[in-house]
Amino acid sequence: MLNRRTLVGAFAALAATALPAASQDWKAKVPELTLAVIPAENASGTVDRYTPLTEYLAKEIGIPVKLRVANDYAAVIEGQRAGTIQIAFYGPASFARAVMTGVKTEPVVNQKHGNGASGYYSVVYVKADSPYKTMEDLKGKNLALVDPNSTSGNQAPRFFLQKAGYDVDKHFGKTFFAGSHENAVLALVQGTADAAANLWNAEDDTAITRMIPKGMLKKPDGTSLQQSDFRVIFKSEFLPEGPFSVLSSLPDDLKAKIREAFVALPKKDKTAFDRLSDGKDLDFTAVTLKDYQPIIEMLRYNDEQRKRS
Template sequence: MLTRRHVAGAFAALGLLILPAIAQDWKAKYPELTLAVIPTENASGTMDRYAPLTAYLSKQVGVPVKLRVANDYAAVIEGQRAGNIHIAFYGPASFSRAVMTGVKVEPIVNQKHENGASGYHSVIYVRADSPYKTIDDLKGRNLALVDPNSTSGNQAPRFFLAKAGYDVDKVFGKTVYAGSHENAVLALVQGTADAAANLWNSETDTMITRMIPKGMLKKPDGSSMSQGDFRIVFKSDFLPEGPFAVLASLPDDLKAKIRQAFIDLPKADKAAFDRLSDGKDLDFTPVTLKDFQPIMEMLKFNDEQRRKS
């Protein structure tokens, strides 16, 4: 005799078969995912730094995750707008610009540095052997910025210097966008710029400390440069670290898999996590849109200043 218990049991068994199938439906639409990264360093350096992460994500998520090295910050923003980039690593300003221009993205985590802070500072460097010790000393000189959408390499210097009474475009004789943080430092080293804007995580974790082991910073006599060969003449207030973010349009179960993979990364694959920062970062910190509201206000201020000039 067919009883209510038998019917309930049959439906329960059917549900067990259907649920896993539903949970995997997204694989038909997303047989492959793309991770894109803003260009803080050269293309080969970016590939080396993020390849272990993409291998880890491929394993954890269950579909291949391919790395895309973007030519500039805008390429990451527009790639996510078009839906071609499913996961992205942004700076805080480029992420905020994406949100402000209508890109539907959700931040997941950002990195906690060795000093325990999930953020960093913008600095302006000069050569230590130069006569420049203040922003006033640099009036009429050349400044290497990074990218229009770079936080430490453009937006933060403009914002905080304006608050201190300096208009970047009027103080400096010439400003150029170098394209990456490494290129901005190289412009300073090679003498094509008198100052360079860049990121500063801690005393032992800067773009300079990351470039030195690669042999990228040399004095005219061929000897290696050190952090002491550079002087900071400007340092911004604290900035939240940029996030890893996913398209909001991805299926919820896929977003959950990606989010959990990032949260687990520091312990599940410490080598891949350490590669992201040369072993300098401690962990990931969960973030939300609210964490980047101060950066959005900074961008609005800079946009207004640009319209006035």
């Protein structure tokens, strides 16, 4: 069902939905741009991570670029729908949801991680000192999800756990949305949840490894938790990394300028690029709508399952 090659033809037409080119004098029509980012971490961390990028884009494009840290994933989708967010960083599921609900947005690039993959996995964490070693052990327990439109924090675990024989809403005694990847981990640490769904790029690049240097993960005695204090008991199949995406309605020459700026970022401003991943990523990979067709199919499946329940 998630085989991209079998679905490319059905979505080929969507790749050409950009509107006709606007006037060359686009600065008169678009005096500034807004880059919005999904809340993968707390607001201050997101601002620190993405401010160098907005400064770089403003310099390269030639107009002010404002950073907007969204309260939830839906805010990015609705902001692009309304035209108030011209550039967005989406997770793959939130991008797919935007496309599925009629938002005219075009993916530009996604990040290539240190292992050479332009994607990641969804995992279910438990604390290493807990008795839970399998999904069966978690029957009737509490699961912290991230956001309804999060890929690794909701849509992917629902899809892949269903395929493995576990209906999330029936298997767990309680599920709840923590709001961000960091909050889901904190719910696990604080005992609000017995397990937490989250993202996993590589052994040395996870939500947990990014939280540790910030001093966010502490034991009751105040000592720092380490990655070894957590155990992965479920891991999804490979997922494409979420894209930076631009509104299709922007003037063509402005869209081209934005694309050029992103492609050049890793070499032109390595400091800003490295800040996006704490230096873990290698480069950007150019992406198109067809790269997210498997995610669109995953969401359609999940939507259908929800209707039946």
